[in-house]
Amino acid sequence: MTAEREAWLTALSRLYPVPDGYRVPLLDEDAAQDVLRCGPEVFADLVAAGLPHDGGRFDRNDLTNLALDAGTGRSRPERAVRYALRWMREDPSTWETPMQWSFSIEMSAPDEVAGSWSHTRFLPELNGGLLENWESSSAVRITPTHFEFDGPGPVTFSGSISTAGKVRGLVSPHLRKITEEFLDRGYRWVRLPEDCQHDYAPILDAGVAPCVAASTYLRKEFQAAGYEARTRGGWILGMLDLAHSWVEVVDDDGVTKPVDAVFERLSNLAEHPHPGIPAACVGSRINRMLPGAIGAGAPESLHHTAGGVRPATTRTVIRRVGAR
Incomplete structure (x- = not known):
């Protein structure tokens, strides 16, 4: 057995699969192999060893988590994450620097039912930034929690924002202790549908910590220790x-x-991150983070119709202005 094949099979043995009822098996075998880039022979071995699929179609989250854990350096998820996190190599002072971003949002529904729309409001001001300008294909109202739009869809909304940051740590020894105990358990990050993470106990018990599960757990621990806390x-x-x-x-x-x-x-998962980044994640506001007026796991956009409210199909693109 080659070392790389063993790495893939070991990662598969550790995979926390997307739970039944939340799986979205859209990728066929060719597309799945293109994500993993493990070669057809290893891919066949993975399928034979139990790589989850539904009639030969695979869930993208399963493939992403498998690839990141295997760590071969060639898969699409690894390359994308390393490229996106390259800023972590830089000096911590750069994590505070004001930055400019353009955004574009498109909301649609799978049918033609008339209605209105709402999207979670960006709150860059929490990180020292600002929503600077915007335009929309429909009339827009800005409330404390949402951008609200008239119908019909699809609705587009675009503009620019700035972000900034502040590097600092936690003062409270109690908060530090709770956080350090959580980190010392060695959880792996995985990507899972947000809806399945609210029941966080079985997920954390499996040794993995997606963001909704982890933030829900820590909020409860902070509150139990007497601190005011919320998920964001x-x-x-x-x-x-x-x-x-x-x-x-x-x-x-x-x-x-x-x-x-x-x-x-x-x-x-970053390549040669600055040694200060772990500490900065516990207490700092970082200019690559954009807060929203939303709690953990809530849908970012909604379609409001006479029949009720449902999550909208949303495409959100946010790009740095002037990035090379």
């Missing part, structure tokens, strides 16, 4: 605009600080 949903900018969640807690100095234990785990 938002986006990791520059990383395929990945929806993300973390905890915000009021520290002993009265400052509300993010605690992003999952981002600390995610930094293990």
Whole structure:
């Protein structure tokens, strides 16, 4: 057995598969092999060894988690993550620098039912930034929690924002102890549908920690210790605009600080990250994070119709202005 084949099979043995009822098996074998880039022989071995599939179709989250854990360096998820996290090599002062971003949102529904739309409001001001300008294909109203749009769809919304950051740590020894105990358990980051993460106990018991499960757990632990805490949903900018969640807690100095234990785990996937990044994830606001007016695991956009409210099909693209 070659070392690479053994790495793939070991990763498969550790895979936490997307639970039944949440799987979206859209990729055929050719597309799945293109994601993994493991070669047809190893791919056949993985299928024979139990790589989850439904009639020869595979869930993208399963493939992403398998590839990141195998660590061959050739898979598409690894290359994308390493490219997106290359900023982690830089000096911590660069994580505070004001940055400019353009955004584009498109919301649609799979049918033609008339209605209105809402999208979680960006809150860059929490990180020292600003929603600077915008335009929309429909009339837009900005509330404390949402951008609201009239129908019909699809609705497009675009503009520019700025972000900034502040590198600092937790003052409270109690908060540090809770966070350190969580990190010392050695959880691996995985990507799972947000809806399945609210029942976090079996997920964490399996040794994996996606962001909604981890932030929900830590919020409860912080609150049990007597601290004011909430989960926060938002986006990791520059990383395929990945929806993300973390905890915000009021520290002993009265400052509300993010605690992003999952981002600390995610930094293990970066190539030669700065040694200061793990500490910065626990208490700092970082300019690559965009907070939203939303809690962990809540849908980012909604379609409102006479028949009720449902998540909208959403395409969100956020790109750095002037990036090379």
